[in-house]
């Protein structure tokens with residue numbers, strides 16, 4: 001039977017404007033900086049400003065997508081937002097994004113949550129919907145993964161914090177990544193490895209359990225995908241993983257490498273293999289930190305940004321893990337013109353345009369952002385800079401957002 005090709009047509013990353021160098025954090029926490037830089041593999045972490053939340057980041061990533069690619073908002077029939085940093089228990093972030101982008105009213109909008117797996121849940125749901133389009137018709141979905149990774153100040157998780165959003169256009173024109181149509185390789189187990197009670201703004205985690213659970217889920221899903229696809233460890237040009245911190249991707253790669261090496265004698269060294277097949281994707285993760293739901297897709301965007309034409313038509317394996325837990329291993333092939341996407345992804349310009357914070361400023365921004373979470377008094381903040389969309393405060397229990405004039409005019413220019 002004819003299988004319609006589906007997958008990712010376009011991708012754009014929203015990079016928050018502020019960052020903290022992990023060396024400054026190590027110094028403030030009186031920790032050897034090598035633990036953060038080498039032990040965890042990070043370099044810097046994105047720090048969301050008080051004007052940024054999961055809604056503004058999602059909308060900003062989506063606006064960037066429409067600004068940089070030849071895609072019409074009129075074609076969008078579904079918006080799915082994956083997040084574990086929601087700002088409302090009822091209203092969907094997808095509805096806010098839909099409104100800010102003036103998408104068609106004939107559109108299905110909803111959010112999904114399963115810790116860091118939610119972006120993948122959205123991508124897979126949207127792909128199935130795109131594949132099911134009526135003959136001659138086409139379905140296009142906007143899938144956005146948006147999160148703020150926040151742990152207690154001074155806790156072991158603090159150096160793995162991060163923030164950002166990745167917007168993906170999913171369609172039957174998968175110019176960026178065509179998903180392989182194999183049966184799904186899934187794993188679910190009820191485990192308390194990482195969680196955030198609704199009365200807390202920062203997550204709680206059992207670090208060792210979370211790492212063990214991640215690796216167990218990888219072992220299960222990789223074996224299942226191998227069984228249904230007959231693709232082995234060596235068949236992938238690139239292997240991408242959920243990246244709670246960059247060293248975790250190394251641990252994941254190492255586990256698959258060692259499993260493969262048991263029956264294979266001619267393998268390259270572990271380090272050389274990792275440097276060739278996974279490390280090129282991790283540059284952006286090292287700069288932004290954990291994006292939770294968007295972290296795997298930041299790696300995908302980072303791979304395209306880093307490798308350009310060298311990544312064209314290559315086969316990619318992707319592992320998605322959400323604590324709690326749900327995981328999936330799937331695969332696909334990068335588009336034949338992947339090299340021409342570089343300038344549109346948003347990573348290069350986003351990272352180069354950032355402002356460094358001191359440790360004290362990081363604490364101040366963090367405190368201000370957390371205070372606004374539960375503050376129902378409206379205050380007009382000065383967002384500053386060139387943000388596409390800003391959170392301005394809360395009035396009559398409603399969050400007020402402002403879309404910048406620049407974004408409005410860019411949108412008009414795209415429509416014209």
Ligand code: CAA
Pocket residue numbers: 032034035036038039040116156157158160193194205206207208210211214242243244245247248290292321322323
């Ligand atoms: N120089 C170099 N390396 C050093 C060092 C030094 N001076 N000191 C320590 N290290 C190394 C350690 O050897 C260790 O490396 P290995 O794991 O390769 O042995 C690494 O630095 C970390 O050290 P610890 O294990 O002692 O660190 P920790 O216990 O303080 O915290 C952590 C590590 C548990 C991952 C913590 O950062 C954390 O809780 N993070 C959040 C949870 C997380 O990310 N879990 C991952 C799986 S869950 C998931 O994927 C979902 C999600 O997104 C959260």
